[in-house]
Amino acid sequence: MHCGEMGSRWGFNRTVGQMYGLLIIHEEPLSAMQISEALNISRGNVSMGIKELQSWRLVQVQHKPKDRKEYYSPAGSIWEMATRVFEERRKREVDPTLSLLRDNLLDEPANQKEQYAQKQMHEIHDLLETVTHWAGELQSMSPEKLNTLMKLGAGVSKVINLKDKLISK
Amino acid sequence: MHCGEMGSRWGFNRTVGQMYGLLIIHEEPLSAMQISEALNISRGNVSMGIKELQSWRLVQVQHKPKDRKEYYSPAGSIWEMATRVFEERRKREVDPTLSLLRDNLLDEPANQKEQYAQKQMHEIHDLLETVTHWAGELQSMSPEKLNTLMKLGAGVSKVINLKDKLISK
DNA sequence: CTGAAGTTTCAGTATTTTCTGAAAGTTTAA
DNA sequence: TTAAACTTTCAGAAAATACTGAAACTTCAG
Incomplete structure (x- = not known):
């Protein structure tokens, strides 16, 4: 129910x-x-x-x-179901919007108002693109790796700092 | 439109x-x-x-x-809007399910079938919990940090490997 | 106070979505 | 080739959802 x-x-x-x-x-x-x-x-x-x-x-x-x-x-494990629902929803909810935004950004703004509108759409586009791209990369990781990463939580930020230090040396 | x-x-x-x-x-x-x-x-x-x-x-x-x-x-920047929509949808789509699952897992299974059902629900519960908990931690990071992390993409897995090596030494 | 300028509510209507069940379609054993 | 045992389709009915507009409510300047 x-x-x-x-x-x-x-x-x-x-x-x-x-x-x-x-x-x-x-x-x-x-x-x-x-x-x-x-x-x-x-x-x-x-x-x-x-x-x-x-x-x-x-x-x-x-x-x-x-x-x-x-x-x-x-079909498949609980984990696979989750990734499938996630993926399908992205296809249905995000992709169409992303493609419309792209089309719109190709047009030359005719005036001040359209310019503002495009600015906003540009921001939305970039955000959606970054997020979906990232989600795709995460899904390509093995479930175990991903699990480690999730368990690490916000701690991941410390690991990245660490990396930056090592590189700069 | x-x-x-x-x-x-x-x-x-x-x-x-x-x-x-x-x-x-x-x-x-x-x-x-x-x-x-x-x-x-x-x-x-x-x-x-x-x-x-x-x-x-x-x-x-x-x-x-x-x-x-x-x-x-x-209200707020594009970024804030995104996190708000994300948060609200979590509240409406995930939280009620999570709480129902928890309630259900408290019941003692009466037979083999219920035991199987509980096993499945347990898996779903754990998955939802890990993911929402992680999402919460990510949202608590600053947008800049989060952006670095996202740009890093799957490369994050290498950084984690690196960390493991350093720790084991 | 009063009433003009606004906002909210909600009963009834319109629209959209979902569901049923009967008819049409498919598959296969004999 | 037939017909029994299924599955799918789809027109129309039922249910759910969204929208309108008029009445009720709120706020505030004079």
Whole structure:
């Protein structure tokens, strides 16, 4: 139920959220029919939900021997799911904005007002670009490395200072 | 217009997104009436939108001498806006989940299935906690430090290796 | 006080999004 | 080739969300 409530905030709708929650919590893969019964939603809705989850690369289809039904389970570890949600949201929420900003910055400002507007857009663009680029680099690190880094927390700033000193010597 | 389309993805609705976009692009503060005319939306809707933006701590009210109207402008720099949106979204999207997970983990699992469910929830909980804790620490760093760190990108991993070597000596 | 100039609220309406279920499509065992 | 056992699609219904505008409220200059 909570996954449903949070669903929309996390980027999908109520039933999709519930479906995903159910799959994560349930050890065995579930058939569309089982999902529909467990959550009390129509069979067609399940089909659409699965499609949506697949577009997020969050579910896997499996087949059981002697059974024509399709069984669904979460794709990958919790960690992988997190990076996938993160990546997909970046694609949907950040990339379009970034590309629009870029287009806009190519135009020559026609007057004082447009110049100010561009200045602001430029700042937003640079910020988004730096952050998404960094996020990409972090994702390319191994989960273990990343974990060390996160555990280090703000302490990372001390390590960087240290590096600067060593280099300057 | 784009801010409107993106609005819902970014956590608010179309008109709120448009209003915020307008305020950012416009150098001078705007009155509610001006906003309503510029975006062609009702005066009442502007009032509700401003309230929403205030709940995100994204707009400021100003007064001009000899004028009873309220004038609105974005609160803080682009950087501050970003951290505010980030923080608010954490509050709305992550914190409730984290607290629900915690509650759930206090219950004694009644059977094998519940045990598995708890195992999964535990993993999600730990991941969310590590990430949000880290994000908090990063936000407490000065923007300049953070910028250095981001520019360093994946190179940060080398610096950490270096540190480990130094310590082991 | 008073009332003009403003803001907020909220019931009702319009719009958007989600969900259902029946029909169409697909796959495969025999 | 058939038909049973599934899955997908999609038009229309239901539900959720956003918007309007008029009434209520607030503030303050005179």
